[in-house]
Amino acid sequence: MHSEPVASRSADPKDSRDSRESRNGTTPHLDAVSLAIIEQLQEDGRRPYAAIGKAVGLSEAAVRQRVQKLLDQGVMQIVAVTDPLTVGFRRQAMVGINVEGDVESVADALTAMSECEYVVMTAGSFDLMVEIVCEDDDHLLEVINRRIRALPGVRSTESFVYLKLKKQTYMWGTR
Template sequence: MENHRPDGLDFDIIRQLREDGRRPAKTIALALGITEATVTSRINALSEANVMRVMAQRNVAHLKTRLFCFIRVWIRGRSAQDVATDIAAVAGAGSVMLMMGSPEIHITALVEDNDGLLALLQEHIAQVEGVARLDACVTLKAYKYRYDVVVLSSALSLGEPQGDPLDDAIIHQLQLDGRISNREIGRVLDVSASTIRERVNRMLTNRQIHIGAVCDYRKIGFEIAAMAYLQVEPARIKQALKHLMERKEIGQVSAISGSSNIYVILAARSLEDLFSMVRLTLETTPGVIESTVSLVTQSIKHRADLISLVESPD
């Protein structure tokens, strides 16, 4: 199962589950003209091979800690692996990635406000042995957020409780298995199935959560993940954002604070593919002055449970 490579039918099923992770197998079977047993067996095979996982993701807009920040870390006198592992244990440090070259570590953090960011930087990350320099920027607005391609490995983190104990408990069950029945959640939590149904429906209707299929990018044909910081002429930022949002190869586009005013995430099938993206997409961005691209070499921690519901995945 580890080497399971999804085929065309697998991707058809994944597309159905991206839209609605709790869509019944019978409904999917009717839509695709196959048997219900085939749908069930395919979903099980994709899950067992860690290609796909159906899970609940929280919409950041409904959290009290809703300030997305990107932090770049330069290190000295200690291995990047050890420094990143220590940073991953810090509350507030969400995704922690080892990067090729310098800076050696990239962090996506979620904090409540500017004071929270300052505390995270000064009182926690800066105190980790080996951290020599930090550079942080704040996400001003997320324009595109591809939330169905993630890292499904031991680096996956499901985050902390956010408020209502029962909602948190339900979401946790749905993060472990987005297709678990209301009856089974109720049995685990000792709550009626009707209460679970009402809570889940409310959270979906209010866009507090999304339940859908997420895929490990490495298992669906992508070999390289990269991040880019773009410095764009202020007067042409809107044009630049539109240009980047239209490119399917780009998974995330955010306006950020600092000298670089746009942040993007890319996934490529090869180095040649990445080179083409940089030359044909990033370097042709209207008003671009400078672009800095860094390759992800390893995920130490990855918060796949947090999303910005600004765009439905393709």
């Protein structure tokens, strides 16, 4: 609540010309001010630009332009998140997948499926882990057995059906 400006201008004097880095490029490299803005919006996605500006030491318009750029670049998105159970999706599962051949192409196929909420390539005894959100058991069964296991390159899968979601936060950097 004590609102101390996080950084004076010219916080990170080096490379500032990488702004054309788009969402597929390598890390756009955020400076301290943008990080502070993100933290503000992680606390409240609807916080007014003027309030954010006061907190990070920038004018309202500057905050607005930076936020717009962060959104365009795909660095962050401002959205409503819910507990899926409350919204009518009764079955969720984490699925671990082993792949033979190109892992990334399988990952892309999974990404294209609307039921796959979360797709990540991992090291360990699974090559991929996928979070699946479904309406009921039949739906879940169809996605795992008919769609995922049918993908070329998928060697095996292991499912972990969700019993209870205990925690779900979005506060990175706001520790």
